[in-house]
Amino acid sequence: MRVAEPTVERLVQYYRLLEQLREEGRLVVSSHQMGEMLGIKASQVRKDLSYFGEIGKRGVGYHVDRLCGHISRILASPQIWRIGLVGVGHLGYALLGHSAFRSDKFRIDALFDVDPAKVGQEISGVPCFHLNDLPEVVRERDIQVLILTVPASAAQACVDKAVESQVVKGILSFAPTALVAPEGMLVYRVDISVELEKLLFFLKGGAGV
Amino acid sequence: MRVAEPTVERLVQYYRLLEQLREEGRLVVSSHQMGEMLGIKASQVRKDLSYFGEIGKRGVGYHVDRLCGHISRILASPQIWRIGLVGVGHLGYALLGHSAFRSDKFRIDALFDVDPAKVGQEISGVPCFHLNDLPEVVRERDIQVLILTVPASAAQACVDKAVESQVVKGILSFAPTALVAPEGMLVYRVDISVELEKLLFFLKGGAGV
DNA sequence: TTTTGTGAAGTTTTTCACAGCG
DNA sequence: CGCTGTGAAAAACTTCACAAAA
Secondary structure (H helix, E strand, C coil), X not given: CCCCHHHHHHHHHHHXXXXXXXXXXXXXXXXXHHHHHHCCCHHHHHHHHHCCCCCCECCCEEEHHHHHHHHHHHHCCCCCEEEEEECCCHHHHHHHHCHHHCCCXXXXXXXXXXXXXXXXXXXXXXXXXXXXXXXXXXXXXXXXXXXXXXXXXXXXXXXXXXXXXXXXXXXXXXXXCCCCCCCCCEEEECCHHHHHHHHHHHHCCCCCC | CCCCHHHHHHHXXXXXXXXXXXXXXXXXXXXHHHHHHHXXXXXXXXXXXXXXXXXXXXXXXXXXXXXXXXXXXXHCCCCCEEEEEECCCHHHHHHHHCHHHCCCCEEEEEEEECCCCCCCCEECCEEEEEHHHHHHHHHHHCCCEEEECCCHHHHHHHHHHHHHHCCCCEEEECCCCCCCCCCCCEEEECCHHHHHHHHHHHHCCCCCC
């Protein structure tokens, strides 16, 4: 069964919350309480969870530990993903140390850059290669996912290198630009300037002056 | 007229593309060409633009410079926003230098941290204050927007300080956690770990093992 | 002709409302 | 009783398809 993207997005949030509740020793939680804490409607929480079977207990709520395990299995990977990080500037370096990147679901296995001062070095314990060598390095190291923290002007060239490698399946790009990729390659974008523009747009109260 | 969030998101992309086309000396572009370059359907491009009046010429397309100016006015701010950046770790520092943050629509006017080594210093030319002083500093400096690059565990406390100030209207948070804020305060989140989890989820082909 | 602008249709996502179970 | 699970309704968003303008 196809799971919608907004649902996956919320599942990750449910999981985070449940981990926290579990640490606090909480045994049971209702959809209403979860929604309250996450800013999501209770009916939405129930609908999302219902796609995966009857997990809750009527009149009671959801068993925290059980639900946590359940979502964990839904989100689980069949493997530990190996990830290549392209562009070791400030943002790339920040992501290397970011809490989002401490997971047993994947690991950053190689860095890529064009700066001779970085190529050949280890940074935070990860070896840095030249961007030109990306296709062969990702093949050798079985890297299927790339994270792009390069300037907009360099991003498409990185995608092209990834396509050339024939083994990269997915890309998470932080470059503020559109990217063209072939069918079958999954590209997600985190566009910081778009988010900031949206915030400012709705802050001023919408269109017009 | 209310403009939908997905439309604003695309308007920012159209604007970027048009600036680029203008630099290249291009005079006219069709909805189909814009869509092609951005991975958006031509009908979607036309629908988005049509909300703001008849901007194109039938049989011809859109005049690049004119459309650029038009979107610029739609996205324009009534003021130069002053922004406070909370949390001067690697990510915060990266954002300070990020291309998304070179804009004449806003400027980073103050930094906040709890690290005694940073408080009292200027970093990239911006003064750093202690988080505890946030309410008064944002009032003095007329800061209405905060960017949070703090750990998840510290994020809610920052929101609470922002609420206390009574002048902060909007927050862009990079902390991987839900935040509760009162009605009227606009909170947007950029959740890197959620995006990565989504990518990996759909890479493995959806739910289940 | 070409390409826009747009009502109508289609699709996706959210919310409602209540039956059903513990 | 309280809370889940879920069809049905509503809302939001996208795509179609074509009339109308250049």
